[in-house]
Amino acid sequence: xxxxxxxxxxxxxxxxxxxxxxxxxxxxxxxxxxxxxxxxxxxxxxxxxxxxxxxxxxxxxxxxxxxxxxxxxxxxxxxxxxxxxxxxxxxxxxxxxxxxxxxxxxxxxxxxxxxxxxxxxxxxxxxxxxxxxxxxxxxxxxxxxxxxxxxxxxxxxxxxxxxxxxxxxxxxxxxxxxxxxxxxxxxxxxxxxxxxxxxxxxxxxxxxxxxxxxxxxxxxxxxxxxxxxxxxxxxxxxxxxxxxxxxxxxxxxxxxxxxxxxxxxxxxxxxxxxxxxxxxxxxxxxxxxxxxxxxxxxxxxxxxxxxxxxxxxxxxxxxxxxxxxxxxxxxxxxxxxxxxxxxxxxxxxxxxxxxxxxxxxxxxxxxxxxxxxxxxxxxxxxxxxxxxxxxxxxxxxxxxxxxxxxxxxxxxxxxxxxxxxxxxxxxxxxxxxxxxxxxxxxxxxxxxxxxxxxxxxxxxxxxxxxxxxxxxxxxx
Amino acid sequence: xxxxxxxxxxxxxxxxxxxxxxxxxxxxxxxxxxxxxxxxxxxxxxxxxxxxxxxxxxxxxxxxxxxxxxxxxxxxxxxxxxxxxxxxxxxxxxxxxxxxxxxxxxxxxxxxxxxxxxxxxxxxxxxxxxxxxxxxxxxxxxxxxxxxxxxxxxxxxxxxxxxxxxxxxxxxxxxxxxxxxxxxxxxxxxxxxxxxxxxxxxxxxxxx
Numbered sequence: 001x002x003x004x005x006x007x008x009x010x011x012x013x014x015x016x017x018x019x020x021x022x023x024x025x026x027x028x029x030x031x032x033x034x035x036x037x038x039x040x041x042x043x044x045x046x047x048x049x050x051x052x053x054x055x056x057x058x059x060x061x062x063x064x065x066x067x068x069x070x071x072x073x074x075x076x077x078x079x080x081x082x083x084x085x086x087x088x089x090x091x092x093x094x095x096x097x098x099x100x101x102x103x104x105x106x107x108x109x110x111x112x113x114x115x116x117x118x119x120x121x122x123x124x125x126x127x128x129x130x131x132x133x134x135x136x137x138x139x140x141x142x143x144x145x146x147x148x149x150x151x152x153x154x155x156x157x158x159x160x161x162x163x164x165x166x167x168x169x170x171x172x173x174x175x176x177x178x179x180x181x182x183x184x185x186x187x188x189x190x191x192x193x194x195x196x197x198x199x200x201x202x203x204x205x206x207x208x209x210x211x212x213x214x215x216x217x218x219x220x221x222x223x224x225x226x227x228x229x230x231x232x233x234x235x236x237x238x239x240x241x242x243x244x245x246x247x248x249x250x251x252x253x254x255x256x257x258x259x260x261x262x263x264x265x266x267x268x269x270x271x272x273x274x275x276x277x278x279x280x281x282x283x284x285x286x287x288x289x290x291x292x293x294x295x296x297x298x299x300x301x302x303x304x305x306x307x308x309x310x311x312x313x314x315x316x317x318x319x320x321x322x323x324x325x326x327x328x329x330x331x332x333x334x335x336x337x338x339x340x341x342x343x344x345x346x347x348x349x350x351x352x353x354x355x356x357x358x359x360x361x362x363x364x365x366x367x368x369x370x371x372x373x374x375x376x377x378x379x380x381x382x383x384x385x386x387x388x389x390x391x392x393x394x395x396x397x398x399x400x401x402x403x404x405x406x407x408x409x410x411x412x413x414x415x416x417x418x419x420x421x422x423x424x425x426x427x428x429x430x431x432x433x434x435x436x437x438x439x440x441x442x443x444x445x446x447x448x449x450x451x452x453x454x455x456x457x458x459x460x461x462x463x464x465x466x467x468x469x470x471x472x473x474x475x476x
Numbered sequence: 477x478x479x480x481x482x483x484x485x486x487x488x489x490x491x492x493x494x495x496x497x498x499x500x501x502x503x504x505x506x507x508x509x510x511x512x513x514x515x516x517x518x519x520x521x522x523x524x525x526x527x528x529x530x531x532x533x534x535x536x537x538x539x540x541x542x543x544x545x546x547x548x549x550x551x552x553x554x555x556x557x558x559x560x561x562x563x564x565x566x567x568x569x570x571x572x573x574x575x576x577x578x579x580x581x582x583x584x585x586x587x588x589x590x591x592x593x594x595x596x597x598x599x600x601x602x603x604x605x606x607x608x609x610x611x612x613x614x615x616x617x618x619x620x621x622x623x624x625x626x627x628x629x630x631x632x633x634x635x636x637x638x639x640x641x642x643x644x645x646x647x648x649x650x651x652x653x654x655x656x657x658x659x660x661x662x663x664x665x666x667x668x669x670x671x672x673x674x675x676x677x678x679x680x681x682x683x684x
Binding site (some may be wrong): 019020022024026028030032039040042043046047051053056059060062067068081083084086087090101102103122124126127132133134136148149150151152153155156159160161162164166198199202203229232234253254255256259260262263266298319323416417418422425435437438439440443444 | 491492493494496498499502503504506507508509510511521526550551552555556557558559560563578580581582585586589590639640641652653656657659660662663666667670674675676677678679681682683684
């Protein structure tokens with residue numbers, strides 16, 4: 001990188017973390033924060049043990065238990081599933097043996113790894129952050145370079161605090177204008193993925209820019225960055241600004257006083273320089289985005305809630321026609337059917353995409369003074385113990401339970417079908433999670449991705465519904 | 477890691493785009509703390525009926541594809557979750573090479589770390605290889621990493637490109653960590669500099 005050349009946010013963070021460039025251009029990249037959880041680490045610790053290696057920087061490593069656990073009261077009496085219990089106990093044993101800080105399961109700070117990092121003030125601007133989980137891109141909302149890695153790379157970071165990486169290309173997603181009523185960060189990200197496709201960002205790091213993004217709160221930015229991976233990009237980022245700094249101030253693990261002042265001075269140098277080069281630019285007008293919902297089994301198969309199920313026979317080529325036929329069949333749909341006519345069995349509000357206090361407020365605002373439709377199971381799963389406590393302090397749990405929602409303990413829950421919260425075959429869910437893949441929420445389950453407000457509206461209507469028809473009854 | 481040099485074997489056709497890692501190995505099978513044993517649940521939602529019996533229509537339940545060592549698929553193979561259980565499941569089943577027009581980034585990285593070779597070839601060529609694969613046991617495909625070629629059953633050679641560093645590691649079965657550890661002095665001096673420039677990254681209040 002020649003001096004004076006305008007650089008992007010990504011270019012700057014990348015350059016600041018290159019320990020060494022190998023002859024073929026691969027960089028040895030320093031990692032400032034390594035988050036770990038129970039699912040993608042056991043084999044990495046086993047590798048360390050077999051090679052007689054240690055964690056190089058336990059103080060830059062933080063573990064939490066989130067994927068496997070039940071989100072009902074059963075966690076207080078011990079994990080029932082023997083395999084889940086073994087995986088959780090293995091993380092606890094490894095943390096003790098290797099000196100890795102671990103948030104205990106029953107600690108009030110326990111939660112989804114991508115919720116707790118920012119919430120505790122551990123994920124900060126300018127950092128490189130990795131975790132054995134593709135939704136690590138979430139932390140990019142802080143103005144960090146954050147991406148998911150596999151278990152071999154987890155082992156590599158544990159042993160060396162570095163990763164071997166090839167530089168990524170820069171993609172700018174520019175969103176401008178006022179977001180329409182009823183829309184949120186989730187609707188923006190779904191609209192983006194609908195536009196670029198699930199491989200649109202492959203090989204790129206996305207920087208979200210424009211006044212619409214600037215106006216989003218940190219939770220909205222996290223939702224947006226979270227789903228960058230669903231657009232094929234390994235990372236998504238938003239340049240740090242006053243909103244970011246305001247969010248960081250006073251968080252328990254964030255720098256304070258003199259240290260914070262010095263950090264902020266640096267963080268203010270991070271935003272992309274005017275004239276910085278992006279390899280790919282995608283533009284969206286915020287006012288054109290209507291509340292979004294996926295209809296198929298890939299996040300790119302998304303439509304405004306006013307849409308109808310597409311006709312596979314109208315697709316451009318046979319491969320796509322076959323793919324769409326399979327989706328329509330799997331999802332139990334009829335071409336031409338209105339999305340708002342699709343009856344749901346389950347509404348799930350939670351996951352690393354949408355389980356923050358702002359998300360729960362958005363759901364509660366719609367739920368207040370209304371009732372969940374007969375035959376619908378509606379569940380709200382806060383992203384962390386701290387989110388849960390705050391929501392309870394604000395009385396959101398009462399609003400939700402009075403409306404008929406289940407109010408649960410923090411965890412990944414029904415996002416991924418590896419803990420007791422699962423769909424049964426054929427069940428249809430309105431879900432605030434991030435993937436609508438076949439079987440993602442349980443074998444045979446049918447997932448429609450949408451925002452927390454849209455999920456709450458669907459729970460009340462008993463079918464997918466336009467949140468704009470469910471205006472809040474009074475304030476929270 | 478097992479080295480990859482050349483491989484001649486049966487290729488299974490999976491003519492689908494966006495084969496995500498939840499399809500390759502569903503999350504409910506990720507609870508093992510071992511690296512092995514995932515092969516029986518490879519593509520579980522397609523391979524088995526809810527009662528556990530085999531779905532005869534699925535390619536890997538058919539002869540000769542039960543012994544497939546190569547998989548041919550379409551765009552964006554391995555998208556979704558970062559789970560390394562996906563390459564582990566493929567390898568445990570016996571598949572050592574996947575050929576597709578492109579791969580999702582994390583899956584692509586994870587494959588190399590385990591001796592599973594992902595080869596990118598244009599869609600038209602993948603379509604030809606898909607037809608070859610459909611011929612079954614008499615149509616073996618060769619993947620020669622030393623010469624960077626795929627050899628079709630009719631003898632036609634198709635060259636592919638691959639990152640030289642990753643190729644070197646695969647050919648020699650090298651472990652990344654051992655190589656990185658040779659750079660420990662550079663990592664030490666990077667840390668010293670960062671500690672001066674950005675002390676908050678190393679501060680005690682970061683601790684739990």
